[in-house]
Amino acid sequence: MLLAAAIERLYDLHVGTTPVEEGCPHERPHKPLLLLAVFDLIDEGLATPEHIPWCQALRDRFTARFLLVRKHNDQNNPDLPFRYLAGDGFWQAFEANGTTPIRREIRVSDIGKVFARFTDGFQYLTATPANRQLMREALMSRYFPHLLSSHPPSPIPNPLSLVADEPLEYGRSPAFRRKILEIYDHQCAACGLRIRLSSGNDVSFIDAAHLIPFSESHNDHPTNGLALCKNHHWAMDRDIIAPGPDLHWHVSKLIDPRRSNGEKDLHELEGKSVLLPKDPAFHPEWEGLSWRLTRLTA
Numbered sequence: 418m419l420l421a422a423a424i425e426r427l428y429d430l431h432v433g434t435t436p437v438e439e440g441c442p443h444e445r446p447h448k449p450l451l452l453l454a455v456f457d458l459i460d461e462g463l464a465t466p467e468h469i470p471w472c473q474a475l476r477d478r479f480t481a482r483f484l485l486v487r488k489h490n491d492q493n494n495p496d497l498p499f500r501y502l503a504g505d506g507f508w509q510a511f512e513a514n515g516t517t518p519i520r521r522e523i524r525v526s527d528i529g530k531v532f533a534r535f536t537d538g539f540q541y542l543t544a545t546p547a548n549r550q551l552m553r554e555a556l557m558s559r560y561f562p563h564l565l566s567s568h569p570p571s572p573i574p575n576p577l578s579l580v581a582d583e584p585l586e587y588g589r590s591p592a593f594r595r596k597i598l599e600i601y602d603h604q605c606a607a608c609g610l611r612i613r614l615s616s617g618n619d620v621s622f623i624d625a626a627h628l629i630p631f632s633e634s635h636n637d638h639p640t641n642g643l644a645l646c647k648n649h650h651w652a653m654d655r656d657i658i659a660p661g662p663d664l665h666w667h668v669s670k671l672i673d674p675r676r677s678n679g680e681k682d683l684h685e686l687e688g689k690s691v692l693l694p695k696d697p698a699f700h701p702e703w704e705g706l707s708w709r710l711t712r713l714t715a
């Protein structure tokens with residue numbers, strides 16, 4: 418398996434989102450946190466990709482990061498991802514005999530008994546420190562960009578540049594695009610246009626746009642994105658239209674509706690609601706909306 422394909426899968430972990438009723442809906446952080454802790458453990462020589470012990474060192478490294486990213490209703494429990502990461506297809510936890518996959522709750526008392534290993538090619542990729550570093554940076558930019566924002570990392574070598582078919586400003590990873598199109602159901606957040614040909618998922622007229630560009634934010638979390646048709650993507654990137662923190666569209670005064678039908682169409686967007694994803698965990702976040710609005714050409 419190629420590193421780029423592996424990183425795409427890390428972007429697409431089945432993390433689950435918290436129920437709206439609990440407030441503050443968001444993606445659960447546990448699986449990416451566990452992987453970051455495992456990479457630490459391998460770096461330190463306390464684990465190998467083929468033998469990741471369920472141990473206090475792993476729990477401690479999980480907890481250290483968990484305390485930085487937790488939201489009010491998250492539980493500090495590395496045992497769940499240790500077991501359920503198996504559902505993502507590149508990880509399996511085993512009973513003490515080393516052959517029986519774990520199908521039960523894992524407890525603190527299992528320390529020293531159970532272990533996990535990477536599978537499906539990940540065991541080879543994660544054996545290399547440089548690969549682990551790229552995977553770590555991908556996990557951070559996708560799931561925990563706010564931990565990066567205070568001190569953005571040095572320029573990240575882009576392992577996807579050979580496979581990405583879009584300019585970098587439109588997304589560092591094809592997985593970002595796929596996620597955005599999925600949560601917006603291939604619909605432009607400005608005009609509602611949805612054109613999707615049945616011949617394949619990738620034939621869509623809708624783009625995945627970053628609110629704060631990746632080059633500036635290193636933020637590939639879906640809440641830093643919007644699905645937009647080509648017209649509205651073009652206009653937003655030129656600061657002619659902007660979604661605001663009020664979740665409505667704003668249009669630059671430079672647009673003169675009398676000049677052309679194109680400008681008339683853009684002008685009519687003023688005050689319209691931003692069309693949002695169904696799952697509130699993926700609604701665009703305030704920082705990105707505010708960043709866009711402040712750049713709107715007056």
Ligand SMILES: [Zn+2]
Pocket residue numbers: 605606607608609610645646647648649
């Ligand atoms: Zn549109």
